[in-house]
Amino acid sequence: MDFAPSERTQALAARLARFMREEIAPAETSYAAAMTGSADHRAWQQPAIMETLKQKARAAGLWNLFLPATEQGAGLANVDYAPLAEIMGHSFMAPEVFNCSAPDTGNMEVLHRYGTPGQRERWLKPLLAGEIRSGFGMTEPEVASSDATNMRATARIDGQHVVLDGRKWWTTGAGHPHCRFVIFMGLSDAQAAPHRRHTMVICPLDATGVKIERMLPVFHGYDEPSGHAEISFTQVRLPLEHVILGAGRGFEIAQGRLGPGRIHHCMRAIGAAERALSLLCKRAVSRVAFGKPLAELGGNADIVANLRIAIEQARLLTLKTAWTLDTHGTKAALSLISQIKVVVPAVAQQAADAAIQIHGGAGLSDDFPLTQLFAYARVLRLADGPDEVHRNVVARHEIKAQQHHMESSP
Amino acid sequence: MDFAPSERTQALAARLARFMREEIAPAETSYAAAMTGSADHRAWQQPAIMETLKQKARAAGLWNLFLPATEQGAGLANVDYAPLAEIMGHSFMAPEVFNCSAPDTGNMEVLHRYGTPGQRERWLKPLLAGEIRSGFGMTEPEVASSDATNMRATARIDGQHVVLDGRKWWTTGAGHPHCRFVIFMGLSDAQAAPHRRHTMVICPLDATGVKIERMLPVFHGYDEPSGHAEISFTQVRLPLEHVILGAGRGFEIAQGRLGPGRIHHCMRAIGAAERALSLLCKRAVSRVAFGKPLAELGGNADIVANLRIAIEQARLLTLKTAWTLDTHGTKAALSLISQIKVVVPAVAQQAADAAIQIHGGAGLSDDFPLTQLFAYARVLRLADGPDEVHRNVVARHEIKAQQHHMESSP
Amino acid sequence: MDFAPSERTQALAARLARFMREEIAPAETSYAAAMTGSADHRAWQQPAIMETLKQKARAAGLWNLFLPATEQGAGLANVDYAPLAEIMGHSFMAPEVFNCSAPDTGNMEVLHRYGTPGQRERWLKPLLAGEIRSGFGMTEPEVASSDATNMRATARIDGQHVVLDGRKWWTTGAGHPHCRFVIFMGLSDAQAAPHRRHTMVICPLDATGVKIERMLPVFHGYDEPSGHAEISFTQVRLPLEHVILGAGRGFEIAQGRLGPGRIHHCMRAIGAAERALSLLCKRAVSRVAFGKPLAELGGNADIVANLRIAIEQARLLTLKTAWTLDTHGTKAALSLISQIKVVVPAVAQQAADAAIQIHGGAGLSDDFPLTQLFAYARVLRLADGPDEVHRNVVARHEIKAQQHHMESSP
Amino acid sequence: MDFAPSERTQALAARLARFMREEIAPAETSYAAAMTGSADHRAWQQPAIMETLKQKARAAGLWNLFLPATEQGAGLANVDYAPLAEIMGHSFMAPEVFNCSAPDTGNMEVLHRYGTPGQRERWLKPLLAGEIRSGFGMTEPEVASSDATNMRATARIDGQHVVLDGRKWWTTGAGHPHCRFVIFMGLSDAQAAPHRRHTMVICPLDATGVKIERMLPVFHGYDEPSGHAEISFTQVRLPLEHVILGAGRGFEIAQGRLGPGRIHHCMRAIGAAERALSLLCKRAVSRVAFGKPLAELGGNADIVANLRIAIEQARLLTLKTAWTLDTHGTKAALSLISQIKVVVPAVAQQAADAAIQIHGGAGLSDDFPLTQLFAYARVLRLADGPDEVHRNVVARHEIKAQQHHMESSP
Helix, strand or coil, rough: EEECCCCHHHHHHHHHHHHHHHHHHHHHHHHHCCCCCCHHHHCCCCCCCHHHHHHHHHHCCCCCCCCCCCCCCCCCCHHHHHHHHHHHCCCCCCCHHCCCCCCHHHHHHHHHHHHHHHHHHHHCCCCCCCCEEEEEEEECCCCCCCCHHCCCCCEEEEECCCEEEEEEEEECCCCCCCCEEEEEEEEEECCCCCCHHHEEEECCCCCCEEEEEEECCCEEEEECCCCEEEEEEEEEEEEEEHHHCCCHHHHHHHHHHHHHHHHHHHHHHHHHHHHHHHHHHHHHHEECCCCHHHCCCCCCCHHHHHHHHHHHHHHHHHHHHHHHHHHCCHHHHHHHHHHHHHHHHHHHHHHHHHEEECCCCCCCCCCCCCHHHHHHHHHHHHCCCCCCHHHHHHHHHHHHHHHHHHHHHC | EECCHHHHHHHHHHHHHHHHHHHHHHHHHHHHCHHHHHHHHHHHCCHHHHHHHHHHHCCCCCCCCCCCCCCCCCCCCCHHHHHHHHCCCCCHHHHHCCCCCCCCHHHCCCCCCCCCCHHHHHHHHHCCCCCCCCEEEECCCCCCCCHHHHHHHHHEEEEEEEEEEECCCCCCCCCCEEEEEEEEECCCCCCCCHHHHHEEEECCCCCCEEEEEECEEECCCCCCCCCEEEEEEEEEEHHHHHCCCCCCCHHHHHHHHHHHHHHHHHHHHHHHHHHHHHHHHHHHHEEEECCCHHHCCCCCCHHHHHHHHHHHHHHHEEEEEHHHHHCCHHHHCCCCCCCHHHHHHHHHHHHHHHHHHHHHHHHCCCCCCHHHHHHHHHHHHHCCCHHHHHHHHHHHHHHHHHHHHHHCCC | CCCCCCCHHHHHHHHHHHHHCCCCHHHHEEEEEEECCCCCCCCCCCCCCHHHHHHHHHHCCCCCCCCCCCCCCCCHHHHHHHHHHHHHCCCCCHEEEECCCCHHHHHHHHHHCCCCCHHHHHHHHHHHHCCCCEEEEEECCCCCCCCCHCCCEEEEECCCCEEEEEEEEEEEECCCHHHHHEEEEECCCCCCCHHHHHEEEEEEECCCCEEEEECCCCCCCCCCCEEEEEEEEEHHHHHHHHHHCCCHHHHHHHHHHHHHHHHHHHHHHHHHHHHHHHHHHHHHCCCECEEEHHHHHHHHHHHHHHHHHHHHHHHHHHHHHHHHHHCCCCHHHHHHHHHHHHHHHHHHHHHHHHHHHHHHHHHHHHCCCEEEHHHHHHCCCCCCCCCCHHHHHHHHHHHHHHHHHHHHHH | CCCCCHHHHHHHHHHHHHHHHHHHHHHHHHHHHHCCCCCHHHHHCCCCCCHHHHHHHHHHCCCCCCCCCCCCCCCHHHHHHHHHHHCCCCCHHHHHCCCCCHHHHHHHHHHHCCCHHHEEEHHHHHHCCCCCCEEEEEECCCCCCCHHHHHHCCCEEECEEEEEEEEEEEECCCCCCEEEEEEEEECCCCCCCHHHHHEEEEECCCCCCCEEEEEEEEEECCCCCCEEEEEEEEEEEEEEEHHHCCCCCHHHHHHHHHHHHHHHEEEHHHHHHHHHHHHHCCCCCCCCHCCCHHHHCCCHHHHHHHHHHHHHHHHHHHHHHHHHHHHHHHHHHHHHHHHHHHHHHHHHHHHHHHHHHHHHHHHCCCCHHHHHHHHHHHHCCCCCCCCCHHHHHHHHHHHHHHHHHHHHHC
């Protein structure tokens, strides 16, 4: 057992942290100030600094670190990438700077693993180059999407075409000026076996019949310039070559996509939690009430201790999940993936809430990134399946394992 | 012991609930849609429907219900007004419709109890008539305002004038188009006994030297058209007749103001919690996953039960606090006032969070008022003193009471 | 609305508290020291002081206060008795002293309401006089008794006799030297409508076929000299006059019995929680570490405040439940009865746990009654239905009420 | 980073688990039945099976696994021993069988690291051979021992002797028939620098002036045949060779002793938590209510999931602590040691409480080891420093680290 990160990870982490400190931190305020606050994503623009930073990051070899492939990516295992994702999680700008944003990383993995050469050339290549961005269309407004079999949107195969119909929402990234396509998941054969019914399709945003209906606010904020879109698809007819892997193989892809995706999300959320704790401590030692710094008053030390313990545990669980995925594969990691999905966003929310509290009114305003950290964590408790679904996965695995153990014991 | 509301309260509650259902509920969507979302309060306007509703409410005798005075108000004790405030808490529009908004109710009580005839004529009368609105300037950006002795703004007596200097923030209501003055609290004599150092002054918003620096967002929202302002006061020179009760009597007024104010806040927050629970249940019975309504899945029934229990307890504690204040006075109610200040906003936050969760992504968007309910509850955990300060008050009272009890027992 | 106890309750409470302080408190240590610690209830004896105290209590008019009947009891409504039960809850000796012990109070109510004149003469009269004690046999070892329909024991009507077979456990009080009978509930007609299948029977402990198999420990303690028994019933043949109310009416009786019974339990548990908090505070002000009394260290003040708030809320909810039962009847009180059943034992457990913690090792030993208070609260989370069942009742009522409300709103 | 245990640990774990299953599990019931339940430790005897099992364990090479020394012990690092300690934690008998009981392991480490050859020959050798057992006397009844500087017992150097006076309690193991000595810590020089004031002394239990005053119950149980003793020391005069390391070096030894000791405790507690969860699941799938196994009812799946997540995280944190201690030394591990001390016993208590709840009344009785598991976890929240002290350590480290980080960042 060895809790030390690999030497390569340590070296990358040091360079990444330095880049964060020297290049990104100084740009954050002006970047945030350039946001329009508009509900209309067509008004959104990305400050030029982003392209500058992306070029610097690429030049510094801090690019596509998420991709395990050695040719196009950094060749890092999940457990090696995880601490780097955590560092990126300290800043809302950072993932894009390093071309490691959600949902693009998941989409790139999908195209890398399941895409045809043509799909890779047309869609993966510019994604890897950071020239375009992408979305993922799974959740739907009219049904409880926690149960994926509720999905109503259709991806009907019609000869040499696939026809998309339906409505998706919470398609993160679709408001970005660079967003060019979404991976759309729809029902293609309602009669097939349950996990053979759905198909994933690359749908260009400018295809006829695709309409961004609106951007969805999260606690009144729009996560500009990426945004979360509600998109209608009306008889969107696309050549079959837009189908990924083949009709009816949507769940197979989804399964493969989710593991690393969730781990990345969780590691970034650990970074967000650390940032909240760091801001909390900074405030606690610098503000004085009743003659003492807040850090020495009442139960504030307990709050700091409990957060430190919770974050440390959540991080270790996430690292073990990454290691299990790397070492024993997706199936062995299923319960763990659900475990971190439950625990990490909750810890990040708790950290942000505590940090808000110690900042007083300032914590609720935009003077600090705390409500943004809070909203990010809060979204994660729903994205990729709500807590309730994941707890259920964990419980079923546990009960099964215990029953197996009972039967195998004399 | 009698848990039934008085007959008068029951009658008023029935009429109020009907007014809410028939007049306010239908207006909510268009009212909300008229909000600009702008950070600049000068762009804010109030839809005309508000004046219409106010006139109807006044005509229906549902006006100034908060004021215990029989002449200008409804003559209701706090315990009788509390269930009415709760009903108003179901809608963000409602308090203004019935002229029962914070911080105006607190300000009206102050002017009613401590104002000179001239102050009452000039400021209280139009407030009672719903013609103007007002703010309250206590919290400051540069110090931990949880400790009131940290206050830096000054209200210096200079002959026949009082001169205000400093910066206040979280002055709720100051962005409202009708807002005409704030009650400003400042240090007037740093050498006096600790609770004789501060003075309260009626400061017109159009006085020379008063500047609204900005509106403060709460989770990116501005609570338009009331808003929370940061205001600078630079050598604001006002005739002495703007001082309330007399120099050095600010804490005395603050003490008297806070009891009912906090109880009103808490009762409205109970209403907010009930609304969240009601939306939660509605969603839980109407959405289906895995073949069942959400209400029948996993731990969702426990969530409903725990919220019902928590809300019911919080309501009873608030009613008892109101009754104690009415029956035994402020001093006897001090611990209870702090108790509800700790418990009610937390319950409301918990209810809103749970309701968001069961709504999935929709809960985070503006399609439901849940993030607004959440933000309202979250603000209340800081407004009028953070939880930490109030828990400390409760603990000190408890320890003292227990020690007294130990000593008096044989 | 009026939170003041009735004048009669206030007067009784004052006398009761004085009796507790002057008569019971001084006897507690020697009474506890007389316990044998034996697992064999036949070794148990009750110190003579108990009879002395009972006579004094009776002489002082502090006797059978629980019984609403004016002739045999005190004629107090539940809401009036509740504060008295709370006072008794401060001492494990007290309920017996005042003839207000569980399960006797419930049994006396049953016999008073449903018993024949013969049953009342033979069993109720000596119970009311404090000459004998009784048990209640509902829970069974071999099935999940949280679902009452699981009940396997039988009470078969055979001509002029009823024949009992089966095994009951957690029959509280059956180890008491004075215990003479248990009320046994069994299946009499498996084909009848679900709530007409069971029958309640007065079963003398000395009837042929009744055997106390063992006393059940709770955290290694036996609650001597009452105890919790496991009892086997083997072809126990009793004349029909031992049946209460009639065959098949067991659930009807159980329903009527449970309301007041649970309220009494909860009020006593509030008293237990208060005692734990009182011991906690006493220790917190008298022990010094790091130069300060524990009360002033870290989060200890928060612990005190949170307990005060939790206990106060739990008390109010219990009082409201009592008032609702008195005023609107059992059906209107059903959800509330389940609510207090969930919340009060949990608060008492939390108070006892916190008090143990602040006492350090001493809190775990018998030097303080804290583990006993803890065990008492812990048992209550299971007795009369586990938390889970009660939360489910609350949720079902809530969902139903909300649906009704939705449908009745325009 | 590597989450796989070493090959040696895996092999030992497999053998240990098999020994637990085949040798210890079958002996548990009769062993437990042989306990007297007496408060008087002189009545306690250890069933002969223990010596038989010890011999088998020793023969199987499962002996003194805790000791990192390669000659006398197994030569395992803490991180390698930890999973083995966890396995032992499943049974209360196991640690003694493998000669890995507290407080003996800590005492053996102390004697191994700091003992003179004479001390090792006389005391360590028989401990390592499992021939005798030992206690540790630190906590005192009359002061808040959470603050070690409160210690009042004295170890006065008087020429060639050391003289012990004072009273210790919670000396675990002192009731064991084989216990021969306790390591006593006392004040030797009140004028010295704070951490040079105390001395550790090997005090034979049969020395003149040593008196076991009583055994202390924990939730009415005595942890027979080890027990927790209150011991008075009255002018116990011992030759100087009983002093360990030298006068005034008590804290130095205590510091070195605590790290591994706490880690061992925590790993065993993880095992206890796993056992509770395992019993919980077994019951949940085998008991039926309302037509379903309990596992499928209401929030029970959430309880299982939350426990699995909590235990997994607590285990990882403990392993990382062990690894840090092994790799970077005590100082680097200080915060982590306090972190696991806070989190692990709490998780174990939570698991035991949840398991009790799902077992209903049976869970409170001795039919299952659940109250014993609960009591074990509850004790650990106080032993070796209460949660409060450890949270404070964690907070201080965190604040310091954050301040360091702030200052070192540009």
